[in-house]
Amino acid sequence: MSDANTAVTELSVEDLTSIMRSSAGEDESVDLDGDILDSAFTDLGYDSLALLETVARISRDHGVELGDDVLDDVETPRDLLAVVNRAIAAA
Amino acid sequence: MSAGGTVQAVVTGVGVAAPNGMGTEAYWAATLAGRSGIAPTTRYDASGYPLRLAGEVRDFDPGEHIPSRLLPQTDHGTRLSLYAADEALRDSALDPGRLDPYGMGVATASSMGGFEFGQRELQNLWSKGGRFVSAYQSFAWFYAVNTGQVSIRHGLRGSSSTVVTDAAGGLDALGNARRQIRKGTTAMLAGSVDGALCPLGLAGQLSSGAMSTGSRADRAFLPFADGAGGQVPGEGGAFLVLEDAVSARRRGARSYGELAGYAATFDPAPVPSDQAGEGLVRAIRRALRDAGTAPEDVDVVFADAAGVPELDRAESRALGEVFGPGGVPVTAPKSMTGRLFAGGASLDLATALLALRDGAIPHTANVSRPGPGHPIDLVTGEPREADLRRALVVARGRGGFNAAAVVRRDT
Numbered sequence A: 001m002s003d004a005n006t007a008v009t010e011l012s013v014e015d016l017t018s019i020m021r022s023s024a025g026e027d028e029s030v031d032l033d034g035d036i037l038d039s040a041f042t043d044l045g046y047d048s049l050a051l052l053e054t055v056a057r058i059s060r061d062h063g064v065e066l067g068d069d070v071l072d073d074v075e076t077p078r079d080l081l082a083v084v085n086r087a088i089a090a091a
Numbered sequence B: 001m002s003a004g005g006t007v008q009a010v011v012t013g014v015g016v017a018a019p020n021g022m023g024t025e026a027y028w029a030a031t032l033a034g035r036s037g038i039a040p041t042t043r044y045d046a047s048g049y050p051l052r053l054a055g056e057v058r059d060f061d062p063g064e065h066i067p068s069r070l071l072p073q074t075d076h077g078t079r080l081s082l083y084a085a086d087e088a089l090r091d092s093a094l095d096p097g098r099l100d101p102y103g104m105g106v107a108t109a110s111s112m113g114g115f116e117f118g119q120r121e122l123q124n125l126w127s128k129g130g131r132f133v134s135a136y137q138s139f140a141w142f143y144a145v146n147t148g149q150v151s152i153r154h155g156l157r158g159s160s161s162t163v164v165t166d167a168a169g170g171l172d173a174l175g176n177a178r179r180q181i182r183k184g185t186t187a188m189l190a191g192s193v194d195g196a197l198c199p200l201g202l203a204g205q206l207s208s209g210a211m212s213t214g215s216r217a218d219r220a221f222l223p224f225a226d227g228a229g230g231q232v233p234g235e236g237g238a239f240l241v242l243e244d245a246v247s248a249r250r251r252g253a254r255s256y257g258e259l260a261g262y263a264a265t266f267d268p269a270p271v272p273s274d275q276a277g278e279g280l281v282r283a284i285r286r287a288l289r290d291a292g293t294a295p296e297d298v299d300v301v302f303a304d305a306a307g308v309p310e311l312d313r314a315e316s317r318a319l320g321e322v323f324g325p326g327g328v329p330v331t332a333p334k335s336m337t338g339r340l341f342a343g344g345a346s347l348d349l350a351t352a353l354l355a356l357r358d359g360a361i362p363h364t365a366n367v368s369r370p371g372p373g374h375p376i377d378l379v380t381g382e383p384r385e386a387d388l389r390r391a392l393v394v395a396r397g398r399g400g401f402n403a404a405a406v407v408r409r410d411t
Helices: A013-024 A048-061 A068-073 A077-090 B024-032 B068-073 B076-092 B115-127 B145-154 B169-182 B199-206 B245-250 B278-291 B309-323 B342-358
Strands: B009-018 B038-040 B053-055 B104-109 B161-163 B187-194 B236-244 B257-266 B300-302 B329-331 B390-397 B401-408
Touching: A013 A048, A013 A077, A013 B068, A048 A068, A048 A077, A048 B068, A068 A077, B009 B024, B009 B076, B009 B169, B009 B245, B009 B342, B024 B342, B068 B076, B076 B115, B076 B145, B076 B187, B076 B236, B104 B145, B104 B169, B104 B342, B115 B199, B145 B161, B145 B187, B161 B169, B169 B187, B169 B236, B169 B257, B169 B342, B169 B390, B169 B401, B187 B342, B236 B245, B236 B342, B257 B278, B257 B342, B278 B309, B278 B390, B278 B401, B300 B342, B309 B390, B342 B390, B342 B401
Parallel strands: B104 B161, B104 B187, B300 B329, B300 B390
Antiparallel strands: B009 B236, B009 B257, B038 B053, B187 B236, B257 B401, B390 B401
16 A cells, blocks of 8 residues: 555656556566666556556555546556556545 | 267366365375375454365465466455466467467356455445445456456467356366367366365355354364265365367377266256255266266276265265165265365265376275265275276255266277
8 A cells, every 4th residue: 555655756667567467467478677668568568457457556556546438548557657647646 | 089979178288276286186195095185274263153164275476376467356266266277278378370260169167166265356345435445346356257257378269168066167167178179179278276265155055054163173174974074165176177088189189088978957946855966866867878988997986075964865875875785986075175065076076087097085084984875985094995987976955956977998
């Protein structure tokens, strides 16, 4: 569970990969510590359900509301970080 | 082709996940040595429940066998299923990538589903709210999930299914797989690894009144014994690669034997006690007829072995009716694993094939002799060596399900 401080902290790519690992695992053929910002989630081995789980985890751990349609325009980690950090900034 | 012109289905791979051994040969060695996997429950605090013992799979590190991507989305039982399915496919040396894209499918059976996973997520829902429920709950609890995960993992896109017929399902899945092969599918990964050793899973099972409340691991599950006092639940089972015999021969595969006969019947409720076992008799006779086998040609029977006096009596009466009193060796190696729900009969069928291979009937552990009223030649004390050609496997599910299967060693 997050404390009040994390709710206003930007989500970093390291935070994101850590959440992706714990919520949906890591494909053996992929190195999440590599340069993944502009890789498609599907190329990283994450399907829509893995993303849904990842977003749910971000939402509750960072105390931000992310609507169900947030994933419509998200294809890469960079897209997701932008959406999440916009929501954090607006919170 | 057999005399009927139908396609023959042979077993070319075996994979086992069992409380007394992970992997086919570890399980088989433990079974012949009489090592039991029944022990006090460790998976959850059992002190508040009337069930104290279970056949739990121990010494299984999921991270060692299951890809990281699958860990957050799988119930314990699905992980055991993936383990056994992997082993069976490896053992068969069949490369599904060399088959027609729809040439291989998956047929499983499940009695409940991924209940340990489901219980955890329901607890999250009640205690923390919907935001804390895993998105994977959408399928991880589901009774068909093992078919899906095994199919995806190995790219098996042929006809796939899950049957839910309680403990008879372990044979019904294999009968289903044989049906698909007869319709033209080259091979099937089939069987069941089952069990839900968590309070949610066991709450439903406790209502049957068939569970043993004993606390001594060597006295709690005594099928056909005078002191039989119920069942011990367990987890595990087996997967088999069932393959069109022509395909198996063409690629030079080793065959454990043919799934030569199968039948299922259903008892209408309630069955009058003087007719108990009649549905089972019909299933056995139909399976024998399907295999073209006379009762006297069966060398061993792997019993359903409920461990509940009236169910044991119905089964021994059925066996006596078909084979004559003491007419065939009968055994219940599940006395060393507990009842594995749908997984039990798949494991029995795998065990029967290993018995045919090695000429050894594993014994029924902890039972010194069948109780009075059981006119059967129960194999007890130690394994019995014998030249075995054909084995019958019998299974019953709660609610009136009966199934029987005949396996025949290749000559």
